[in-house]
Amino acid sequence: MAALLWYFAVFLYFGAAGALMLYGLNCYVMIFLFHRGRRRAARRLERVAARFGDPALRDDLPVVTTQIAVYNEVNVVERVIRAVCRMRYPRDRHEIQILDDSSDETGDIVDRMAESMAAEGFDVQVIRRNTRTGFKAGALAAGLEVAKGTLVAVFDADFVPPEDYLLRTVPFFMTDDRLALVQARWGHLNRKRSFLTRAQSIGIDGHFMVEQAARNWNNLYMNFNGTAGIWRRSAIDDGGGWAWDTLTEDMDLSYRVQFAGWRTLFLPDLVVPAEIPEDVNAFKSQQFRWAKGSIQTALKLFPRLVHQPVPIFQKIQAFFHMTHYLIHPMMLVVAVLALPVLLGFDLKGGPLFFGAVACILLVSMTAPNALYLVSQRAAYTDWLRRVLIMPVLVVVGVGIALSNTRAVVEALIGHDSPFIRTPKRGDREIKRYRTAFPGLAFAEILLGGYCVMTFLAYLKAGKYLIGPFLAVYAAGFLFVGLLTLAPRLFREG
Template identity: 35%
Template sequence: MQPLLSIDFLRFGLESSLMLSLLGLLLVASGFLALIGINIFELLIGRRLRVPLPGPLVAEANLPHVLIQIPVFNEAEMVAEALQAAAALQWPRDRLHIQLLDDSTDETSTIAQRIVLNLRAQGTDVLHLRRADRSGYKAGALAAGMARCDAPYVAIFDVDFRPPSNWLRAVVPMLIADKKAGFVQSRCEFSNYATNWLTRIQGLMMDAHYTMEQATRYRAGWLFQFNGTAGLWRREAIEAAGGWSADSLCEDLDLTVRARVAGWHGVFTMEPVVPGLVPEKVRHWRVQQRRWSTGFVQVTRKLMKQIWTSDCSFGLKLSSSFLILIQAFYPCAAVATASILAGVLLRGGDATDYVPLLDGFAAFVAFIAIGLTLVPYLVLRRGPLHQYLLTLILLPPMMIYISLSNAPAILKSSFGGTETWKRTPKSRALPAGASTDDSFGDL
């Protein structure tokens, strides 16, 4: 009798954990459903809810000083092109200031120093900033750079991103026009999108993130995040929010939330687009996703109470909570997967009891996945429809994989544990037509 009671108790626990995890997934999914609904509403009324204010015409002599910051850590392959792209920005030379925030421990610094000297000889103001240690990681480097320049506008680019030469001409007027805009976030493209199936999956997700999530959140007046790159900040907003903080691995989201609580909002622009890179190997993607997931949990622990005790409207508090809780998807998916597998084993391999629940949930997830990814895929002309369908089919198993991989770190962070900031290794974009579809061997 005792073993039967133990099995029944275990089965009850598994089913309870499954239901709770599915409820968590539904909570996350409801935020995405709202975004899809907003897009449908805009289609019905025939207009966008919000667009960036038209920038004023500013005389060349009155253009403001702008600081370009490029954080780098052991990325020798890309540092030269990053500096050259920053120097090519169309802006008065006496008001364009570039900082390479170099915490490298390899040959990156030697390569960078040579490029910096060449650019200085050509009349570009470039500072190669080296710190004694990596304290605060990226946030620490950005703060150290700001202390060396008082420019009222600060642009940030990760070393693998290449702003087009007209980027500053397009985005600076957006902040000048909107006095309460703390930052402008540009949509990002990814030069290595078609390298292999992993990059196609990421491309599908990133297109949905920028085109459906970020853009829609902005148009609805919701909180949307600065992505850590391809953005321009107003120094006044950074200072009003308390400056850069290394309390979390997502210093970009941390600053975004604090700036919003301090009364500043962001502006999202689809054009001009800024190209960058996504990880080409699964192990590198896993590092990136773990850092993001852990950072979101840390920001939630730090700022959720501050959000709900602020003077922000109820709607803004709710949308902000949806944003910073979005990474709850991963532990919920991991728990749901583990509970189902354990439940099937307890039933001697019989999954019949789970089929109706899984069928309904799969249909719900498919609706959201298609609703978020199909429109960007078509609008951005990413390729034939059959390729979209193949990529979409690969998305769920990869999300389950990353959920199981990241769950321990997320749970550790939820209970106050800390993680070390780890750079996401990336390769330079391959020539057109090149292929490295063997990247899944890293699984």
């Protein structure tokens, strides 16, 4: 019986490591597709610009509704309203909806700002609901019911759109009748705040600059990122409208719209800056929502994906895209089973096995870093200085594996959970929003200690190739666990 259990552990261990390698190798596929499509995409944008001319001089621009989704955003709501009103566009063709579900004093700021902007000639509407049914997706759907625009821009409360946002996005809809979505790249207002925010900025850049661009430029499915995008309203309706049976309503709608035959466009040079979570608890909460929601979306849409009349490569890439967060359960399996697998081996044997595992882990860990490196080089002139923080990103990426595994498991078993917003600080913090008590941090610290023990066992056994990876696992869980508890401990003290 013990032998069977050990063989089963080896099977899980190798299977998890192999899955990590596949997701890692796909990072290299993304890098290749990014480089292959970059010049072709640039030429396409130049053709549209030359054909359309200066949008500010045209008198046939469509009516746009800009939706600002708000829930208890005291620190940032005034900033985003002012930024949206500053966007250059004919005022008689630009409706601004503030979708306010707030339960605190945010509502007072919203009312004051709406009255002030309306007095200046802006078409500002405040829409409030009696209940938060559907959370953000429900608010967007409610606003859409009374929206005037044929195009709908969406911004979260912590985003600051540039003044030329509409003038740079609307022309694409006027030159392509089947274009459903134009997505801008996220920028970072508070990147320099800490090591944590700097590390997150690289991860976000990797997703946008390489992954989103690679998908869009090579006719693969691309997702709306929930904000900093503008939709054709008829495409939303054709795709089935906003739904809230997943926590990533943005990805869900994106795929449904593309399944209906609509196209998307990503503009990497149009940057909309936003806040990065500064508190590790807020960061983990955000990642939890994204992880659970993407797996929920995969479960919901995979049957439809299989039957789509598209090339198999496009389906494979969609699978990798929607199930990306499965890497965290795989990381956890590797971390937990590394010690039992070692103890079950004759310590003098198994060099081929452990060498193979080391190679697999090397690919799975270095491939995302290669993608991040490419993104920094493509986006910034000072990329060499920025990538110095990448080791922190690696450690944090491993450290959230336990929290994200919980998110994946909840999605797989169908456990419901509310949409938990990510607190924002703003230019000046007026109110501090608290996050829930981080009980999972104790498990992360224990897991980190276990990985330290496993790391020492591998060194003692002379398995030096795998040792460094276990050290990263140990550092990740300990770092994230202790960083999660630290604010609470200091406040209690």
